[in-house]
Amino acid sequence: MNSGVGPPPSQFVVGTLCDNQCCSTDPFSRNASPTGQCCGAELRALSSLEAMEKLQGFEFWRKTLRAARFVLAPMVDQSELAWRLLSRRHGAELCYTPMLHAQVFVRDANYRRENLHNEVSPEDRPLITQFCANDPEVFVKAALLAQDYCDAIDLNLGCPQMIAKRGHYGVFLQDEWDLLERMIKLANEKLSVPVTCKIRVFPEVEKTVKYAKMLENAGCQLLTVHGRTKDQKGALTGVASWDHIKAVREAVNIPVFANGNIQHLSDVQRCMEETGVQGIMSAEGNLHNPALFEGRNPPVWEMVEEYLEVVKKHTPSTLSYVRAHLFKLWHHTLQIHQDLRDDLAKAKNLAGIEEVNTQLKQRCQEEIDKDESERHHTGLPFPHWICQPYVRPAPKDPSGENGVKAVSGKRALEDSDSSNDSLSKNKQKKKVRNPQKNFCPELKPKYIKCEQCGNPKGNKCVFNLCRGCCKKKAYKEVADCPGHGLRFKTKALKQTLAVQTETPISS
Template identity: 35%
Template sequence: MTISQPVQASTPTELAREDVKYSVPPTTDTLEPQPAAEHDKLAGYDLWDSMGRPKYIVAPMVDQSELAWRIISRMYGANLCYTPMFHAALFASQPKYQPEMFDLSPDSLEGVAPYDRPLVVQFCANDKDQWLAAAKKVEGRCDAVDLNLGCPQGIAKRGHYGAFLMEHWELIRSMISHLHQHLSTPVIAKLRVFPSLNKTLHYASHIYSSGAQLLCVHGRTREAKGQLTGFASWPKIKAVVDLISPKVPVLANGGCPGSEEIQPCLEETGAYGVMSAEGNLYNPMIFSPHNAAAGREYTAQLPAPMREALAAAESELDLSGAGWDRDAAAYAPATFMAQQYLAIVRTLPSTQTATSAIKAHLYKLFRPVWAAGRHPEMRESLGRCGGRNGAEYAERVQTFQAWVDQFRELLHADFAAGLLPPDSNRPLTHAEVVSLYSGVVPYTHCQPYLRVSKPAEPAEEAKLRAADGEAKRKREVEEATVTDPDAPPAQRARPTPPSPSAALPPSASTPTNAAAPAASADPTAPLPSAAPSTVACAHAAPHPAACANAAAAKCANGACKACCASLRASASSDERNKDVACEFHEAKEAKAREADERREAAKRARREAGERKARENVEAVRRERDERKKVREEEKRREREKEGQGQGQAEVGAQARTEA
């Protein structure tokens, strides 16, 4: 059984054994002591105090909790942030990966106080040496390093990390203990719960005793993800808090889509802080009603160019009416948040924010507009923002700014048309939403995305997914530059209109040197397409309809790739198509099959290498455990021998004294 095949109790016998094994829950008094560390470093509550006892935490989110987003989150009350999850093996060994993920250049603000501290750097790993090598790169630029034991996604299963280490407790112990002993930075861990409360408690105690100086507990199981997310179990989090918090702080994660759930979560779980992922992504103001003053203090310390750009973003707001309650506001207009976020992106001294991260944030900020059925065309146009990879960074960012500017004008038109409540183009408090708008947050504002066992509005979700799919298809066509008719559909350019020769019989479909048609006298008319360099696809029987694609010049059937394949496939059932072999297209198909086979073989090789490495790690942990056991047994044997020798000498002495 490899690490990619988690060992799970599936038979009644195995379930019964597990029930017996974890029938007695651990207690604080029975927790095993942590191993001694080589370095003199902060531990437990000393670490917590050094970070300012943060209560409002931004979760680690792949490609989403990047520096620019951490800054805007801190502006609105977050007082501890995690980086995105970094792959320890790549971070340690790939020269390009680390600078792209975590900018350690002299001018960077990443991991630098007061702009980006306190900070936790999270890694996924299944090899203690790779994790240690990666963690050493960020020493001095963070307050702690975190082992991801909570990621439930398929990529974590394929890579053997995250929540898919939950069955490999000895491997977890070896990694956390190794870093705890050999790294000068404190080590912490983020985990998910088991369906069984007792097993969850044993699991948390195992992680603590391995050397973790802080635990964050996500109150959902590994299977609770996507449309099966469900509700987080605050009682399980509370049980872990009661068990572990006398030793080290415990944070709660899950079940807080909006700011109204923050305080109840802290009270019901007893956790020392509450962590937000999706709630923060859809509304970066989630912590603001609880910690607004600290957010303003943080903003005042930002570099002057960034502060000026952030202040300019307030022109988005209409403050002529009731004004803005900066201490209690919980929902801000999406255009305002987007302007501030892009202002941060533009004014970061050296760090470049990934286009994928910017696009993902804007999708989430403006989701309520599309969910309300307004301006779906902007969802499609956002997909085209960012430009091509060859474009300059400033140009790519400017495409997003232009998109936000366009969206602002559309929403202003909605206000003018009376589609939105008056005096709502400003940050709103929860009390104002209840009293002025009957509890309904205007669709122009960032707000929670409630996702439980299944979408509340399946039709709406299906419509949004369909819009995304259609937008992607259009982008592939519009942005393509390849005109080769044998190219895959995703690369093929928009088909040109059929040339005049397409109407001729197949035998007359030959290349011509006819002059291009004269330019239209109408200056507003679209430019004519260039004359095709090849004949139109014959698209012969059994497909009498004309095909707009160009024929491949070397095709024996005078057809495009798709039509030639259709003709050859029909040869066995249609006597008219007996002689439709095409060496050109058959050779290309064979070449494509070989390429697919090579890719599959390479994929299998990578998977097998990963599984082999995982098995080696598990075996190494077992050998190390067995060696320690042998050493302990040898020491006990020597102690028994010494005791026996001492007892024998005592008896000889007593006998001598008696004889004397």
């Protein structure tokens, strides 16, 4: 079993997928399978010794996770190694990797190296690796490749974003209980580390409790409950329900972490008292104040300088990750110093980012020396150069008038989208760049669909097809389509005439 600080990368032995050489060697090594794929042989079951060593439930939480209470959430492109190390310095007791795509992880050796192998540090334990997946076999194959680099494997059942809907994973699996049960059971059976889940709640408390108990019965050893529903995202995020979390905690016999509504250390303490959970997970709150679990609100430059030191000393984080973290930390100050916002966006290397941070620090220190009346007043809980608690913006009033109660839910979005006066920020920006562009769905031209594939047909196509389908049909039937500029029949006739008019060669 994995416990405490793991061995250095060279001493790890990766879990075997099959008995063939392509899977029994280190998949992170360049000598592994040339395609970076398993040969597809049947997954082996755990030996009796391995099964005995795997801790479960509260024993796993107490011994392997060291009874962690303060948890850094899995965040795509944000909870990378450098940020995890910074968060651990300031109170985080358990960290999650960013969400990894199970299918890509199994298929691509470079993806595995970049997202896990190169992100290993003895200081970064206990650690849970999170995957998104919708296939039991693929999920377990990915988990087997990762299990010796972490202390548990987490299945993401909480991502509400559109990419998760298109990929059919995250919270969009929460109604497929049979599939989830098979995924958790197979993982619990095959892995040498525990399997955990991160979920969102249903609107009904009773259904949420049944959902949690189903996952527990399938083999989930720890549950993180985000107290928001699938539809609570973006402008409709709203407040997380601690009542749902409390009900789950009282119904299951495994450790539960709560996620949602955490802005201060006092919120952490209050949530644990009200819900009875074992730990608190922070995402956005941590990104805006990495010292949240210490109960401090330090100067932004202090956190930035420490983060950049970690990046340089321990791990070469991708520049886009570093820049994204600085935009979060300096968010309020950059609204005042717009010129430095542009400089940060254009920085080509770490030295350029450090220079922007130095200039921001100098400007803030100059403002600190000014009289109170000369400072920028932003209405924030603290001066803009201090790490702020994260407050989600309230939904906009679709009526556009103050004092009129906003309509909640999807209907508000539908109503606002139907008016040119209530365009989304993205569409407003596009309209500024291109005033002639029409954003009203009712006024957009209605295209007739291709009779074969459903794409818009060519306006002048003689077959009422799109270009791709028309080309196939015209080629097969040796026909012309002037609308698409296809001349198969004409060319065939020309070739026939050319052959007929050729003069025979005399012997």
